Amino acid sequence: MSQPVRRRRKRFPFHIVVFLAPATLVYTVFMVYPLADSLRLSLFAPGEAGREIFVGIANYLTLLTDPLWSDRFWGALKNNFVFFVIHMLVQNPIGLLLAALLSSRVLPGRNTYRTLIFTPTMLSVVIIGFVWQLILSPLWGVAEDLMGLVWLDGLFAPWLGLEGSALITLALISVWQFVGIPMMLIYAALLSIPDDLIDAATVDGANHYQVFWRIKLPLIWPTIGIVSILTFVGNFNAFDLIYAVKGALAGPNFSTDIMGTLFYRTFFGFQLQLGNPTMGATVATLMFLIILLGVMIYFFIVQRRLQRYEL
Amino acid sequence: MSGSLLSGSGWSGVLAAVAIAWPAANAAAEPLIIESWRNDDLVIWQDQIIPAFNAQHPDIEVVFAPSAPAEYNAALNAKLEAGTAGDLITCRPFDASLALFVAGHLESLNGLAGLENFSDVAKSAWVTDDGSTVFCLPMASVIHGFIYNKEAFEELGLSEPTTVSEFNAVLDALKEDGSYAPISMGTADQWESATMGFQNIGPNYWNGEAGRLALISGDGHLTDAAYVDAFKALAAWKPYLPRGFEAQSYPDSQNLFSLGRAAIYPAGSWDISVFNSQAFFEMGAFPPPVPAGQDTCYISDHTDIALAVNATSTQKAAARTFLEWMTTAEFADIYSNALPGFFSLSNHSVTLEDPLANDFLSWRGECESTIRNSYQILSRGEPNLENQLWNVSAQVINGTLTPEQAAAEAQAGLANWYPPQQ
Structure with a gap:
């Protein structure tokens, strides 16, 4: 027997609005609005008497095709990719290795190591830049003396000042500072793997290497994916270390110029060069689009193929 | 991974604004704030220049608030846009300051008492292209x-x-x-x-x-x-x-x-x-x-440094009084001697006690300046x-x-x- 269904009008779920409002408001005011406004600004150019005139995508065409601008833009983009690739090839594998070592139960003093390795992450970039400039200084740095202890001082060079090595050196300094973050994230993921799985594998005759490659690594791929995307976003937003060590002109001959320093020079100006807010907004928008593209590639291509296991 | 550029600069902007607003909010009468990139000179301004000025004008409080040289132009532009800049603005030579004047951030100084103590060459870095309006008071060359x-x-x-x-x-x-x-x-x-x-x-x-x-x-x-x-x-x-x-x-x-x-x-x-x-x-x-x-x-x-009045300052009269005092021989003498290596651009003759600075100054007589x-x-x-x-x-x-x-x-x-x- 079926009863007639009494359709009752559902009350509007006000509590959802109340809970969403703070985050939505804060994000809209401080993130969405400035982002949208810089998008708008990038379609204008300074005109007479401080008025801005609408120019459509002319700024983008200039930035991407006029040799005066495009040399700097593509140079900065290329350098930024080099910066990112070094982080992916050096920072994240070392982070993984450190996390694997720290999560092993046989390593004595691992809490101390964990703290020490994470410490540089909490220091100001300005301090990191200053300290490494001193360490690597050809005049008073300890790097050459330390290399001399192992008879390698012949290989010493003023790396931060040479066109061929300045960017790589800066990237490695940044790796040194931030290696603690992938380490901690992967370490946490490793700790969450149940002991039963590892015990079962051991009983089945797997050695340490097999346990790592066949059991642990497949379980932490999603974390490594997150670490990669954080690295990507962080690197394409990077600015502070380069600015602290090489200044906004990112020498020698723009070899350390990345998107962040290009944006700074363009938007705020530098020395006698006056700031150009509309062109700066164009650079900022392209930075945003590049990051958006990278994140989309990750979510639509990489993330979907990652297999997740219910633990 | 690095700190994000956008959030980083946002916070420093907020902090800078707080730092500027702070002294103003605390003092009884609002002091004159001087924006400058010469953070090396902080002690000289506090111990010599401002006390000498206050000896004649005890009612005007002056605060020298410098920022780092490399950030000065960017920080100043941002503060002027936001209306939080100080009353007196230290001027970079030529276009950077001219742009500020054209944008209406700086007052015209035409008619300022004492301006006649500066030659046209001294003023050249801070006049409009047609030479009609002076907008910064020349301080020194290097x-x-x-x-x-x-x-x-x-x-x-x-x-x-x-x-x-x-x-x-x-x-x-x-x-x-x-x-x-x-x-x-x-x-x-x-x-x-x-x-x-x-x-x-x-x-x-x-x-x-x-x-x-x-x-x-x-x-x-x-x-x-x-x-x-x-x-x-x-x-x-x-x-x-x-x-x-x-x-x-x-x-x-x-x-x-x-x-x-x-x-x-x-x-x-x-x-x-x-x-x-x-x-x-x-x-x-x-x-x-x-x-x-x-x-x-x-x-x-090289004409290097000058001082201007912020067009949105609430105390333009006091700011002009300070600039007028800066045209005197007293200021030229204090400044050139307190800061050996910054040579006053006024026509007052100044005796330098520093021998090295005197060496530099003597070349003005032997060589052609540019x-x-x-x-x-x-x-x-x-x-x-x-x-x-x-x-x-x-x-x-x-x-x-x-x-x-x-x-x-x-x-x-x-x-x-x-x-x-x-």
């Missing part, structure tokens, strides 16, 4: 030259070089002896190569004002022999620079000299006060050496000539560009936007 370690010179029996060949002979002697780095300069900061190098020795090659004005009129070009020769002279410094000079920064160069490990320092006169407090040996100075067969010497006597050639008009477009000169000067010294390539690159950049050079 002079380029070379400071040397007198004890090192005496030890090796060397004397002050006056010609390029004598200069090279001195460098060779120093290099041969080996106990001092002959020249203390690095290329890591780039501006050192351009400002202390190219703009220091250059006026002797392009005949000072004549060459500078020819570039502006389009009669001269950066590819002319004069500029290539200046770059060649600069490139010749490479073997005499300290090892690893590619990574040597400006503070490194200063320290190397003041520690007595280098003999010659390509200087701006603003270095004098730093060296006076840090170097414990006797120093001398010589003007840029002249090329063979040239009688006249030229020096870069200013840095990239500053007036020529750095208005893209690419910016000043920034280009930084880049190519550093590359010429590093040996990654030949002098001819450097000159051609700078000329191509200028021709890109400046009609008289097209």
Whole structure:
């Protein structure tokens, strides 16, 4: 027997609005609005008497095709990719290795190591830049003396000042500072793997290497994916270390110029060069689009193929 | 991973705004706030200049609130846009300040009592292009030259070089002896190569004002022999620079000299006060050496610093009172002596107690003065000539560009936007 269904009008779920409002408001005011406004600004150019005139995508065409601008833009983009690739090839594998070592139960003093390795992450970039400039200084740095202890001082060079090595050196300094973050994230993921799985594998005759490659690594791929995307976003937003060590002109001959320093020079100006807010907004928008593209590639291509296991 | 650029700069902006608002909110009567990039001068302003002003105007409180030199232009522009800038604005020379005036951020100073104490040349860096309106009160110029370690010179029996060949002979002697780095300069900061190098020795090659004005009129070009020769002279410094000079920064160069490990320092006169407090040996100075067969010497006597009234200041009357006091002989005397190396631009005659600063000042009588050639008009477009000169000067010294390539690159950049050079 079926009863007639009494359709009752559902009350509007006000509590959802109340809970969403703070985050939505804060994000809209401080993130969405400035982002949208810089998008708008990038379609204008300074005109007479401080008025801005609408120019459509002319700024983008200039930035991407006029040799005066495009040399700097593509140079900065290329350098930024080099910066990112070094982080992916050096920072994240070392982070993984450190996390694997720290999560092993046989390593004595691992809490101390964990703290020490994470410490540089909490220091100001300005301090990191200053300290490494001193360490690597050809005049008073300890790097050459330390290399001399192992008879390698012949290989010493003023790396931060040479066109061929300045960017790589800066990237490695940044790796040194931030290696603690992938380490901690992967370490946490490793700790969450149940002991039963590892015990079962051991009983089945797997050695340490097999346990790592066949059991642990497949379980932490999603974390490594997150670490990669954080690295990507962080690197394409990077600015502070380069600015602290090489200044906004990112020498020698723009070899350390990345998107962040290009944006700074363009938007705020530098020395006698006056700031150009509309062109700066164009650079900022392209930075945003590049990051958006990278994140989309990750979510639509990489993330979907990652297999997740219910633990 | 690095901190995000956008959130980072956002926070520093908020902090800067708080820092500016703080003293104003606390004081009973609002003080006059001076914006400046001269954070090295904080003590001099607090202990000498402001007390001397207050001796005559006890009712006006003045606060000197400097920011870091490299950030000054960007920070000031942001503060002016936001309406949080101080009452008195320290002016960079030429276009940076002209742009502020055109945008309505600075008051016209025409009619200010005491303005007649400044020559047209002194005011040239802070007037509108038609010369009708002065918007910053000239404070000081800086002079380029070379400071040397007198004890090192005496030890090796060397004397002050006056010609390029004598200069090279001195460098060779120093290099041969080996106990001092002959020249203390690095290329890591780039501006050192351009400002202390190219703009220091250059006026002797392009005949000072004549060459500078020819570039502006389009009669001269950066590819002319004069500029290539200046770059060649600069490139010749490479073997005499300290090892690893590619990574040597400006503070490194200063320290190397003041520690007595280098003999010659390509200087701006603003270095004098730093060296006076840090170097414990006797120093001398010589003007840029002249090329063979040239009688006249030229020096870069660069109009560097001035002060303006913020157009949105709530205390313009007090600010003008302060500027009027700055036109007096009293201020010229205090300022020039408190800051040896910054030479007052007013017509008052000032006696300098510092011997090194006096050396620099004396060249005004012996040589023809000019200013840095990239500053007036020529750095208005893209690419910016000043920034280009930084880049190519550093590359010429590093040996990654030949002098001819450097000159051609700078000329191509200028021709890109400046009609008289097209």
